[in-house]
Amino acid sequence: MADEPSVRRRKAEPKSNDSPSSEPVESETEVLKEQIPKKPKRKSPQERLDDDAAYSTASLCLDILRVITFIGLAWIGLSYLISNGETYSWGISDPPKYLKPEWWMKQFRGPVYLTPIELSAYDGSDPFKPIYLAINGTIYDVSSNPRTYGPGGSYHYFAGCDAARAYVTGCFAEDRTPDMRGVEDMFLPLDDPAVDKYWSKEELEVLRKNEREEALKKVNDALRHWVEFFRKKPEYEFVGYVKLPEGWPGTEPRRPLCEQAAKGRKKRVVPGHEGR
Structure with missing residues (x-):
């Protein structure tokens, strides 16, 4: 028996109850397919009509x-x-202005151009018209402040006209005009031979030139202040511009300085003699 060349094979052991089930195992591909949601079935035209009827x-x-x-x-x-x-x-x-029909009409019509005569009709005397005033050629609607610019108001002189000159001189009744010629005189000193003798003729000419340039700057600054005042006031709405005649103001005589503005002029002061 020991010389027998063949080797006996050991029989396979029987499978225990703990061994894996003999049922086929699902592949990963099949599992993933089940997890992917299926696309809804497209409804037919008749089915869509039925849903609409529902x-x-x-x-x-x-x-x-x-x-x-x-x-x-x-x-x-x-x-x-x-x-x-x-x-x-x-x-x-x-109501606020954007709830008023007239405000929307103004937004679409653009700027209005009025002659001085046409502008005078908007001085507040007509209760059915707005109150307009102009300064340096620009017109504003000041109807929101009738107690000031309407009839009887403290600044009614400015309504219905361009009274740029009066804003600087302070002569409300006399200077209801945009003509600014000669307004700088209110800032110029008065000539006085007893004082002017302290300068030579050449020095006096240079001094007068510098004084006029400074006076013109003061007029410009004073007018700009009021122009900016109305431009930045949200309650005063921009309306348009004053349409002046061709060649103005050369077509009118030069206005004299009003009495109130003239009273503010003083004599020239000699350097070193201030307060005497």
Whole structure:
């Protein structure tokens, strides 16, 4: 038996109950396929028509009611906010300018050009017209301040005209004109032989030239102050421009300095003699 060349094979052991199941195992590809959501089936035209028919009249009425409710609440809320709690129904006693039709008309019509005669019709005497004033050729609507610029107001002289000269001289009644010629004289010293003798003729000429340049600068600065005042006031709306005749102001005589402005002129002061 020991010489037998063949080797016996050991029989396979029987599988225990703990061994893996003999059922086939799903591959990873099949598992992934099951996890991917399937695309919905495209409905046929008839099915879509059936779905539309299912949208009942009651549902449509409910959606309309929701929209109307939202608009109503928004209407009430905006009225309360814009009126600062005054009203819920837009009955504002003094509505903002963007709620006034005339304000929107102004935005689309562009600047207005008025002659001095046409501008005079807007001085506040007509309650159905706005109050306009002009300064240095630019027209503003000052209707928001009728107590000041309307009839009886302290600055009614400025309404219905371009009174640029009066803003500088302070002569409201006399200088209701945009003609600024000679206004610089109010800032020039008075000539006095007893004082001027301290300068030679050449020195006096140079001095007078410098004094006039300084006076013109003061006039320009004073006028610019009022121009900027009206330009930056949000309640005073820009309207347009004054249309002056060709050749103006050369077509009119030169105006004298008004009495109030002339009274402010002083004699020239000699250096070293200040206060004497």
